[in-house]
Amino acid sequence: MQKLSILMIFTILFGTFTACTPAKAVPGQTPTEATKQIRVGVIFSTTIKDEGYAQAAYNALMEMKEKYNLDVSFQENVTDAAIKDVLRSYASDGYDLIIAHQLYFTDPVNEVAAEFPDTMFAISGGFRADHPNVVAVDATNWEASYLAGTLAGLMTKTNKLAIITASESPIAKRMVNSFRSAAQAQNPNVTVKHVFTGSFEDVVKGKEMATAVIRDGADIIFTNCGVGNFGAIEAAQENGVYAIGSSVDLAGKAPDTVITSAVLSPGEYIKIIINGYMNKDLEWGKYYPMGVKAGIESLAPFHNFEDKIPQEVKDKLEKVRQDIIDGKITAPPNE
Amino acid sequence: MSETILSPGSQTSIKARFFVFARNNLGIISVLISLLAIVLALLIGAILIAIAGINPWEAYSFLLKGSFGNRYGFGETLTRFIPLLFASLSFSIAYKSGFFNVGAEGQIYIGAIGALLVGAYISNLPPVLHITLTLLAGFVFGALWAGIAGLLKIFLGSNELVNTMMLNYVAIFLVEYLIHGPLKDPHLFIYQSSPILSSARLPIILPKTPLHAGFLIALASIVIVFYILYRTPIGYQMRTVGANLRAAKYAGINIVGVTLVAIITTGGLAGLGGAVELMGAQFRMVAGFSPGYGYDGIGVAIMGRHNPVGIVLAALLFAIIRVGTGAMQRGAGVPFPLLSVIQGLIIIFVIASSYLISKLSETTIGGRA
Numbered sequence: 001m002q003k004l005s006i007l008m009i010f011t012i013l014f015g016t017f018t019a020c021t022p023a024k025a026v027p028g029q030t031p032t033e034a035t036k037q038i039r040v041g042v043i044f045s046t047t048i049k050d051e052g053y054a055q056a057a058y059n060a061l062m063e064m065k066e067k068y069n070l071d072v073s074f075q076e077n078v079t080d081a082a083i084k085d086v087l088r089s090y091a092s093d094g095y096d097l098i099i100a101h102q103l104y105f106t107d108p109v110n111e112v113a114a115e116f117p118d119t120m121f122a123i124s125g126g127f128r129a130d131h132p133n134v135v136a137v138d139a140t141n142w143e144a145s146y147l148a149g150t151l152a153g154l155m156t157k158t159n160k161l162a163i164i165t166a167s168e169s170p171i172a173k174r175m176v177n178s179f180r181s182a183a184q185a186q187n188p189n190v191t192v193k194h195v196f197t198g199s200f201e202d203v204v205k206g207k208e209m210a211t212a213v214i215r216d217g218a219d220i221i222f223t224n225c226g227v228g229n230f231g232a233i234e235a236a237q238e239n240g241v242y243a244i245g246s247s248v249d250l251a252g253k254a255p256d257t258v259i260t261s262a263v264l265s266p267g268e269y270i271k272i273i274i275n276g277y278m279n280k281d282l283e284w285g286k287y288y289p290m291g292v293k294a295g296i297e298s299l300a301p302f303h304n305f306e307d308k309i310p311q312e313v314k315d316k317l318e319k320v321r322q323d324i325i326d327g328k329i330t331a332p333p334n335e
Numbered sequence: 336m337s338e339t340i341l342s343p344g345s346q347t348s349i350k351a352r353f354f355v356f357a358r359n360n361l362g363i364i365s366v367l368i369s370l371l372a373i374v375l376a377l378l379i380g381a382i383l384i385a386i387a388g389i390n391p392w393e394a395y396s397f398l399l400k401g402s403f404g405n406r407y408g409f410g411e412t413l414t415r416f417i418p419l420l421f422a423s424l425s426f427s428i429a430y431k432s433g434f435f436n437v438g439a440e441g442q443i444y445i446g447a448i449g450a451l452l453v454g455a456y457i458s459n460l461p462p463v464l465h466i467t468l469t470l471l472a473g474f475v476f477g478a479l480w481a482g483i484a485g486l487l488k489i490f491l492g493s494n495e496l497v498n499t500m501m502l503n504y505v506a507i508f509l510v511e512y513l514i515h516g517p518l519k520d521p522h523l524f525i526y527q528s529s530p531i532l533s534s535a536r537l538p539i540i541l542p543k544t545p546l547h548a549g550f551l552i553a554l555a556s557i558v559i560v561f562y563i564l565y566r567t568p569i570g571y572q573m574r575t576v577g578a579n580l581r582a583a584k585y586a587g588i589n590i591v592g593v594t595l596v597a598i599i600t601t602g603g604l605a606g607l608g609g610a611v612e613l614m615g616a617q618f619r620m621v622a623g624f625s626p627g628y629g630y631d632g633i634g635v636a637i638m639g640r641h642n643p644v645g646i647v648l649a650a651l652l653f654a655i656i657r658v659g660t661g662a663m664q665r666g667a668g669v670p671f672p673l674l675s676v677i678q679g680l681i682i683i684f685v686i687a688s689s690y691l692i693s694k695l696s697e698t699t700i701g702g703r704a
Contacts, residue, residue: 047671075664076671080527080621085411086661088545092407093665104525104621127524170524334524 037071038097040064040274041090043083044076045102052226052247053266057101057124060267064274083108091116097277099124099270103138103171110134120277120284124269132285135276137269141171142178142331143291143324144262145222147299148244149182150320151260152220153190154313155242156183162193162213164232166200166225170334177332179222186316193218200226207231214239222246224262233257249300259309261300268296293325357699365692372688373681380677387673394667401662402655408662410544414616416654418443418625420553421608422632423650424560425601427641431564432597433577438484438499439605440629441506442477446606447613448510449476451518451620454531454613465534470552470610477606478599480506485598489591503629514620528620537615547615556604561643563600573597605629638685640693649685656681 040061048058058074065072073095078086083105090098091112099122100109106126113121113134123129126136145163152161163179165172180192193213197205206228210221214235223232224246233250236243237257245251245261272294276282291297299317302309323329357364381391402412422439429436436442449472453465460468484498513528520529537548564570572593575583584590608628617624631653638652639645660674 041665073665073668075661079623079626081617081623081626082661084616085414085545085658086665088407089401089411089661089665092405092543104527106525107523107527107619169526 037069038278039071039073039095040097040099041093041095042072042074042099042101042270043078043086043090043105044074045078045080045104047076048074053125053264054101056248056265056267057270060270061274063267064271068274068278070274080104080108084112087112087121088115091119096120097122097274099273101125101266101269103127106136122273122277124266124273127287129285129287135273135282135284136287137272137282138287138289139264139296140289140291140331142174144246144264144297144299145175145178145224146182146324146329146332147292147297147317147321148222148246148260148262149179149192150186150317151299151309151313152179152222152244153183153186154316155259155309156187156190156220158217158219159187159189160191160193160217161220161222162195162210162216162218163222164206164209164213164225164228165194165196166228167198168196172196172224174332174334175224177334181332182320197225197228199228202228203231205231207235210235210243211239214241220244220259222262245300251300251303255304258303259305260302263298263300265296265298268294291324292321354699357695361696361699364695368688368692368695369685372684376677376680376684379680380673383673383676384669387670389667389669394663394669397662397666398655398659401666402659406541407544408658410541410546412651412654412658413541413550414545414547415657416650417547417549417553417615418608418612418628419631419635419650419653420557420646421604421611422628423635423639423646424556424632425604425608426633426636427639427646428560428564428573428604429597429601430636431577431641432573432593432601433580434485434488434594434597434601435496436481436484436499436598436601436605437496437633438481438502438506438629439601439608439632440625440627441499441503442480442602442605443609443612443625443629444506444510445480446473446477446603446609447620447624448513448518448609449473449606450535450610450613451528451531454535455529458532458534460534462534465532466537466614469531469535469614470607473606473610473613474603475606477604477609478602480606481598481602485595485602489594510620510624511622514622518620520619526622530618531614535614536618537611545616547611549611549615552607552611556607557643557647560600560604569593569596605632634682634686638682638689640689652681652685 042061044054046054048054061072064070075086087098087100087108097120101124103125106123106128109121109123109126110128110130113131117133119133121134123136125138127138129136161183163176165175176194183190183192193216195209195213197209199205206223206225210223210232213221220242221232221236222244223229225232229245229250230253233243233245233254237254242259243257245258247264249261249263251258251261273282377395384391384394401408403409422443425439426436450469453472454469480502484495484502487493487498488495515526518528520527540546540548540550564574572588573596575586575588576590576593635646635649635653639649656678660678663669664671664674
């Protein structure tokens with residue numbers, strides 16, 4: 001009886017839904033324009049309200065939606081374990097362009113793209129494009145850190161700097177090396193301490209790590225550990241030292257603590273990909289690392305520090321920026 | 336109908352008639368209660384969706400379209416069903432034997448690691464042999480991992496509930512360590528294991544969908560598990576130990592031996608779930624390999640009331656929720672936090688209703704009025 005009853009629940013449930021859905025779903029879809037809209041699906045690994053990587057991309061996506069009148073869909077909080085399913089769902093739903101907005105989605109995209117040769121795939125922040133229907137647009141991940149290091153090297157009084165990253169990945173190590181060599185290029189006496197929090201989500205750990213390096217004498221902290229940035233900035237504020245934020249302009253959180261931020265504009269990935277798709281000027285099957293020149297990486301405005309930073313420092317910073325664009329400064333090692 | 340018959344006694348006979356009515360129509364009543372639970376959960380969800388400014392009917396239509404409406408969605412739902420089924424079988428068989436294993440999540444991870452070691456690092460085997468060995472490795476690793484908590488219980492009497500739960504975290508972080516270190520794919524700079532070899536991969540059984548042969552293994556497992564539990568002497572002993580430990584002792588059942596069998600099967604089933612997920616769907620170990628299948632399995636087993644048909648349907652419901660909510664997000668733009676709320680509502684309401692039903696059947700059939 002029990003078995004039968006559970007079975008009945010399901011049949012009744014499905015009956016209700018199938019009876020109700022067509023009446024509602026059809027009128028919702030008919031007002032779309034006669035000309036076929038391009039359908040774009042975007043996959044995020046976090047929520048679009050993360051004030052960072054996904055949110056910037058979401059905003060850019062909405063801008064592109066207006067610009068090209070796209071039919072846009074997205075899915076948030078997709079884990080590494082679920083990514084292949086989501087990619088296949090989008091592809092079998094007939095989406096024209098599918099953008100996976102996360103470095104770790106690189107491999108799954110390349111795997112699934114082989115199964116759907118007629119669908120275009122893009123990985124923003126990805127590092128490889130194996131098939132003619134895949135493109136990977138990536139940041140250099142060191143150019144903005146180099147600018148931050150230059151500024152920190154010029155501004156430090158104790159000659160002690162610190163950089164907080166979330167992990168010890170090769171990308172993080174390249175950032176650290178970039179920050180260190182940039183600071184030392186301006187001031188050979190500088191030492192840079194590197195600590196990592198082990199998580200992109202841990203605010204408390206960010207604060208702990210920052211407090212520890214401040215006790216060691218660091219007077220400028222470059223924090224690059226996801227949500228942990230907020231903890232690190234709080235520690236800097238409480239101890240009266242300066243911080244350089246990352247990913248987004250964090251000056252609003254502590255205007256008299258955050259000198260600037262090494263801004264990554266993940267929205268630019270989305271714009272480059274969608275513009276490239278619509279105008280057919282992006283070559284699919286290729287990997288594009290882009291940085292300061294493409295506008296993906298930059299330093300945020302100085303805000304409250306505009307008057308406190310000497311013009312001489314700003315000039316040196318501008319020269320370094322130009323050198324990066326001209327290719328005079330090359331990528332530091334990643335180990 | 337009952338009103339038409341006049342009876343001399345007032346209070347007691349109405350009560351008695353109610354029990355007769357309830358007893359005769361228990362099936363229908365429990366259907367209505369369960370149905371009401373799901374409808375209530377969906378209604379509350381609909382209100383929340385409407386508050387978010389989205390048409391709830393459109394959103395719910397994507398829930399079904401995404402999980403059943405097309406060939407791909409159907410295949411994906413059945414694919415998600417597989418690990419949920421293994422996890423719930425793992426919980427059920429242990430529960431029936433009086434062993435509370437809430438560590439299926441960790442055992443899934445460790446089982447998958449076992450499968451990875453055999454599947455990725457032993458080469459030049461024919462597929463049938465390779466697949467068999469890889470599945471076996473998943474079972475053995477899962478069983479060993481459950482065995483830690485099991486031996487602690489048998490020899491030290493420590494609480495397996497706490498130990499299996501804590502071992503989940505150990506397992507998850509151990510796997511994270513392994514894919515950052517010894518098992519990291521040397522060809523990649525991101526932290527994933529090497530993929531398992533093609534000879535150890537389970538074939539797709541429904542083309543153009545991700546549905547793999549693990550589905551058949553899962554169905555076979557449910558038959559085997561319930562055959563063992565209800566048709567073999569050891570199964571009888573396991574259920575006796577689970578139902579009444581003192582009676583089982585008095586009857587001369589070897590408690591340690593029976594508990595060991597329960598531990599091996601519960602850990603092994605969860606480990607097998609991890610192995611099948613690795614061999615059929617994911618191929619590589621990644622951080623977050625199991626998005627809570629082990630925990631959901633507990634819910635599935637309770638919702639299915641440790642009964643084979645119930646478990647299959649409950650696992651299917653969980654799989655539909657998992658796959659369908661993704662489609663709700665993609666199709667109707669329902670925000671993710673709201674989806675978690677709706678998932679939670681459905682699960683809470685259905686589990687609460689199953690307790691209500693068992694209470695009702697207790698009072699009308701088992702208990703005295």
